[in-house]
Amino acid sequence: xxxxxxxxxxxxxxxxxxxxxxxGGFYGAKLQKAGLDIHFLLHSDYKxxxxxGLIIESKDGDFTLPRIHAYQEVAKMPKCDVVxxxxxxxxxxLLPQMLPSVVxxxxxxxxxxxxxxxxxxxxxxxxxxxVIGGLCFLCSNKIAPGHIRHLDYGQITLGEYTSNxxxxxxxxxxxxxxHDFETAGITxxxxxDLLLARWQKLVWNIPYNGLSVILNATTAELMADxxxxxxxxxxxxxxxxxxxxxxxxxxxxxxxxMLEYTVNMKPYRTSMKxxxxxxxxxxxEAIFGNPLRTAQANGVDLPQIDCLYRQxxxxxxxx
Amino acid sequence: xxxxxxxxxxxxxxxxxxxxxxxGGFYGAKLQKAGLDIHFLLHSDYKxxxxxGLIIESKDGDFTLPRIHAYQEVAKMPKCDVVxxxxxxxxxxLLPQMLPSVVxxxxxxxxxxxxxxxxxxxxxxxxxxxVIGGLCFLCSNKIAPGHIRHLDYGQITLGEYTSNxxxxxxxxxxxxxxHDFETAGITxxxxxDLLLARWQKLVWNIPYNGLSVILNATTAELMADxxxxxxxxxxxxxxxxxxxxxxxxxxxxxxxxMLEYTVNMKPYRTSMKxxxxxxxxxxxEAIFGNPLRTAQANGVDLPQIDCLYRQxxxxxxxx
Numbered sequence: 107x108x109x110x111x112x113x114x115x116x117x118x119x120x121x122x123x124x125x126x127x128x129x130g131g132f133y134g135a136k137l138q139k140a141g142l143d144i145h146f147l148l149h150s151d152y153k154x155x156x157x158x159g160l161i162i163e164s165k166d167g168d169f170t171l172p173r174i175h176a177y178q179e180v181a182k183m184p185k186c187d188v189v190x191x192x193x194x195x196x197x198x199x200l201l202p203q204m205l206p207s208v209v210x211x212x213x214x215x216x217x218x219x220x221x222x223x224x225x226x227x228x229x230x231x232x233x234x235x236x237v238i239g240g241l242c243f244l245c246s247n248k249i250a251p252g253h254i255r256h257l258d259y260g261q262i263t264l265g266e267y268t269s270n271x272x273x274x275x276x277x278x279x280x281x282x283x284x285h286d287f288e289t290a291g292i293t294x295x296x297x298x299d300l301l302l303a304r305w306q307k308l309v310w311n312i313p314y315n316g317l318s319v320i321l322n323a324t325t326a327e328l329m330a331d332x333x334x335x336x337x338x339x340x341x342x343x344x345x346x347x348x349x350x351x352x353x354x355x356x357x358x359x360x361x362x363x364m365l366e367y368t369v370n371m372k373p374y375r376t377s378m379k380x381x382x383x384x385x386x387x388x389x390x391e392a393i394f395g396n397p398l399r400t401a402q403a404n405g406v407d408l409p410q411i412d413c414l415y416r417q418x419x420x421x422x423x424x425x
Numbered sequence: 426x427x428x429x430x431x432x433x434x435x436x437x438x439x440x441x442x443x444x445x446x447x448x449g450g451f452y453g454a455k456l457q458k459a460g461l462d463i464h465f466l467l468h469s470d471y472k473x474x475x476x477x478g479l480i481i482e483s484k485d486g487d488f489t490l491p492r493i494h495a496y497q498e499v500a501k502m503p504k505c506d507v508v509x510x511x512x513x514x515x516x517x518x519l520l521p522q523m524l525p526s527v528v529x530x531x532x533x534x535x536x537x538x539x540x541x542x543x544x545x546x547x548x549x550x551x552x553x554x555x556v557i558g559g560l561c562f563l564c565s566n567k568i569a570p571g572h573i574r575h576l577d578y579g580q581i582t583l584g585e586y587t588s589n590x591x592x593x594x595x596x597x598x599x600x601x602x603x604h605d606f607e608t609a610g611i612t613x614x615x616x617x618d619l620l621l622a623r624w625q626k627l628v629w630n631i632p633y634n635g636l637s638v639i640l641n642a643t644t645a646e647l648m649a650d651x652x653x654x655x656x657x658x659x660x661x662x663x664x665x666x667x668x669x670x671x672x673x674x675x676x677x678x679x680x681x682x683m684l685e686y687t688v689n690m691k692p693y694r695t696s697m698k699x700x701x702x703x704x705x706x707x708x709x710e711a712i713f714g715n716p717l718r719t720a721q722a723n724g725v726d727l728p729q730i731d732c733l734y735r736q737x738x739x740x741x742x743x744x
Contacts, residue, residue, distance in 0.1 A: 317736075320639060320640075320736065321639075321736060321739055321740065323739070323743075327743075328739075331738070331739050331742055333734075333735040333738040333739055333742075334735055334736070334738075334739045336735060337731075337732060337735040337736070340728075340731075340732075409659075409728040409729050409732075410728050410729065410731070410732045412656075412659075412729070413656060413728075413729045413732040413733070414732070415652075416652040416653055416655060416656040417636075417639065417640060417653070417656070419650070419652035419653075420640055420642070420647075420650050420652050420653045421640065423650060423652075424642075424646075
């Protein structure tokens with residue numbers, strides 16, 4: 107299942123990057139550097155990038171794009187084959203006005219966001235047949251306007267969205283997007299079942315993002331203390347129960363893998379902790395609220411995730 | 426049931442105060458001021474109190490006791506009729522060496538501490554027939570060595586301890602202690618069922634002490650936010666479930682009363698929050714660990730209290 111071996115004869119995809127921050131800016135810049143036609147939507151960094159270009163510091167090599175197709179308004183962007191949603195989910199109320207004009211008739215929206223149920227929201231705007239989900243394993247920060255620092259990882263898992271998240275396997279358009287990203291040096295994996303992949307990612311995101319903010323702690327501190335380590339495991343088990351309520355089986359071996367993986371990581375400040383420390387809104391609804399409500403609708407309570415959800419909502423509102 | 430109307434013919438009780446801090450210092454000083462014979466155990470404040478006396482600032486009137494019976498070692502204290510345990514529960518590992526020598530053969534230990542199950546621990550040291558529990562509703566701080574500021578409240582609820590907390594109603598010795606405290610201006614209520622009273626107090630202590638530390642919040646802030654208010658109510662319901670597992674019924678009207686009472690209070694920094702802010706050990710085991718383990722032993726999980734317990738243990742260990 108190596109995308110590079112897929113034969114690609116169609117013309118190259120064009121890309122719109124909705125949100126040129128730590129994530130969208132990084133992937134978009136890598137794609138442009140690989141020769142693809144990329145259109146970037148910017149907000150506060152627009153003037154800086156027009157004047158000084160887009161700067162990427164990366165463990166894989168620093169580079170600057172002196173000139174990019176930069177836009178302040180979606181209305182001025184061309185219709186693209188692949189529209190990458192790279193905003194924080196806290197800005198998704200903007201999507202109904204942003205997406206329709208920028209997606210080609212046979213185009214697709216690639217949702218590179220955290221949490222659960224976002225593809226269904228996007229499908230409600232653009233159509234069930236036009237959405238692919240992407241789960242990013244990326245450690246990257248915007249350190250100044252138009253200046254992104256890529257620290258580690260970068261891999262994306264792609265999965266097709268269909269109505270009700272019924273799995274449809276690996277499609278040609280997934281393979282084509284994968285080819286583009288692989289050309290740009292980004293590792294791609296395929297998920298045959300997007301919903302399973304989303305729940306699996308929550309196994310990590312829910313305990314570590316939540317507790318790192320609430321307890322002002324790194325992943326290493328949470329794993330070194332017997333009480334929080336136990337709480338992490340219990341929260342992971344609640345995610346497994348939530349997935350099960352949605353008909354998805356997460357194996358115990360996967361939970362163990364996440365625990366071991368985290369123990370062996372460098373001490374890590376989670377994305378939600380970075381958002382919190384920088385006074386940005388927290389993605390509480392996407393990462394905690396949607397899974398909770400999904401499980402509740404399926405008749406399953408997740409009381410410890412609910413506890414974290416309410417604590418985070420409080421902290422988010424105090425900001 | 427007004428203790429003042431009870432006829433008391435026996436000689437007056439003598440009292441030992443084990444722990445002359447914000448609580449023990451306040452009650453002990455009030456009793457001495459009322460003419461009772463009080464013996465105070467001190468630790469770090471001993472020299473200060475010997476030289477300058479015990480100073481009480483109180484909303485009910487300031488006073489100083491220039492001279493008290495002060496001790497640095499229990500071994501030098503006389504045997505007393507009533508031995509008041511006024512340490513934080515985090516110091517209860519000291520009790521096995523402290524208590525036996527200071528309790529008269531027909532004396533009693535009055536446990537003025539927070540949380541659940543402490544009387545049983547003390548009974549294990551001194552005998553099942555020698556323990557009375559007291560639940561203090563007191564807002565008092567030690568603001569300097571030998572200097573206590575009493576801010577509000579002061580009432581104590583007394584209940585007899587018996588093996589397995591089976592209720593025995595109101596005894597003569599309870600009435601005699603109540604008489605002493607009432608003489609000193611302290612309001613006393615009687616609990617016919619000490620265990621029920623302990624669980625009832627946890628209805629307030631668990632949500633507000635826990636969340637105030639974890640979220641750095643006052644009671645008013647916790648009640649003003651819809652998410653934490655809901656979490657407070659859920660935690661209270663878990664306390665009700667814990668009590669039920671121990672055969673004690675807490676009425677919904679009591680839960681509602683605690684919520685309304687808190688909404689109408691001045692914004693309040695809980696005792697655990699004060700301990701946390703002043704870098705003192707937190708009473709996590711007495712207030713959270715013991716109720717959790719009791720419920721678990723009775724086959725009932727309290728997942729949200731467990732979540733707070735583990736978060737608090739982490740924060741306590743980081744200090």
